[in-house]
Amino acid sequence: MRLSARDVSYTYPRGDHQVLAGVAFDIPAGTSAAIMGPSGSGKTTLLSLMGHLLPMQSGVIATIDDEGRERSLADTASWVLQTVSLLPDRTAADNVAVGAYSDGASRAEARDRAREYLAAVGLAGHEQDSARILSGGEAQRVAIARALASRRPIILADEPTGQLDARTSATVLDAMIGAHGERTVVIVTHDPEVAARCDLVLELRDGAIYERADS
């Protein structure tokens, strides 16, 4: 699934500051891209426009499948938010299963996927832990496992490793980015090490793509 942006500009209605000015990029199917930039550079605004959270003012952002058809992001993307969003009374496995159910998995299959992806983010053996007792980092990893369990072709992540140490962060990125071509991943991050793991780095500054680097 390819993500394509052309001439995207955005100005918040209650201000004259143009957050994005003529942004354009192309993220090929099956690649990973990091969006970096200082605070206020428009990273989250760009992610919000990609997710249709903000109405487009000018320009186009499209999600295009392998046959060239435009697809709805709601049906093709999973999100990992900076803020942890788990069902607190359910187990880690139950939370991950919610992602699998969105792919039409049966209960047995969802259980298997939960075990598989919790192991992939370093949480093997924590399947029956209540989400309430997980640390912030563990909860973040469960949210990532849930996104992976949905097996959607696009993952949009906002600071997914913000609460993780370097070693765990590496494990999680391995799981999230996966093998080349497996899924399209867009990560908003401040962490150069995370960016280094991605196929593309989009550096936003003053509302424009300042630098595009291919790893």
Add this chain to the structure above:
Amino acid sequence: MSRRIWPLSLAAREGVATARTGRWTSLLMALAVTWIVAAPGAADAISVSRLMDDEKAWIDAGGYVFVVTGAREGDTQNPIPAPACEALASVDGIGAAFALQRTDATGTLSYIPGGRVSLYDVSAGALDFLGAAPAEGGVLLATAGFLERTGAADGDVVTIVRRGATNTVPVTSDPLTIRAVDTAILGDEFDGALLVPAHLTGTADSCYVRTDAAHVSAVQAALPTLLAYEGKPAIPNPRLFKSDFTVDYTHAYENRALRWVWVPATALLGLLWAMLQWFRRSHVAIYATFGMKPGARLVMQLGEWGVLAGFGAVWGWGLGVVGALALGAHAAQALELVTFHGVLTVIGATALVVLLGLRPAGTLLNALKDR
């Protein structure tokens, strides 16, 4: 072939799982349902039972009794035809009736000389009217005051010595069986007196007629004609004086405020559920983000509600019935009204749960938008 995501059975299971794992949230919600199901029905049952007790006391005191006398002409008062009075018991809407004739005689029990009491002759309908069983050889209807004074008891077989007001020869009756009766329904004047069933074939001073709430107006309207003496209508007087302060029990029952208490109870449950959903809106957002459509979401919420409301309703029904009984409600009213209010409250609240569930849900992305 694409697989169906979030089938309704799965959504329902998620709802049940949410209720099962909800711990304090689920417990508090189930307890809220319990109390909200229990309290209105119990309160109404207690209220209705008290109303019924009051009405029964009023009826026992003669609330639906007419004392029918003949019309007054000058210094004299017309009598009423005793056979016509006795026959009223077969008229639709009249429970019992008997004719009463005052006598100027007094009587004593033959084994207790002295202590004379007033004697009243009554027609046979008095036994049915006062709930006294007949006995071979005849009965003597004695009031509590009489029995207390003389030491006689219900079932004693006695003879009475009857003396006229003038110096006539006392007459000793055949043996009669004493039947203790409560004459409060007839009025205080009979306390301490003896009512002697007699074959009244002519006229009597008055006729006591017992009816009920449904027939009281029709009976009152018919009595003047039914008991007319020589073409002159009789006068039915309610045994208990009615005033603006007299309670109309039928009206009081139908217009009691607690009859509709299930409405605010329903609204309160709906409000609690709405608050719960608001505090847990991120949960719904998670499911919406992962593809759960509004129909499946509604089924999931109904699954959770079904568990919590089911347990709460059963506990609440039991608590309501037991509580109402403990606080003096009648069993029939406790069962009927706790069930009535409980069922309506749960149905109404379920409708509100459905309405609330139809509202659009946010997604996790909205959380991003809120930042």
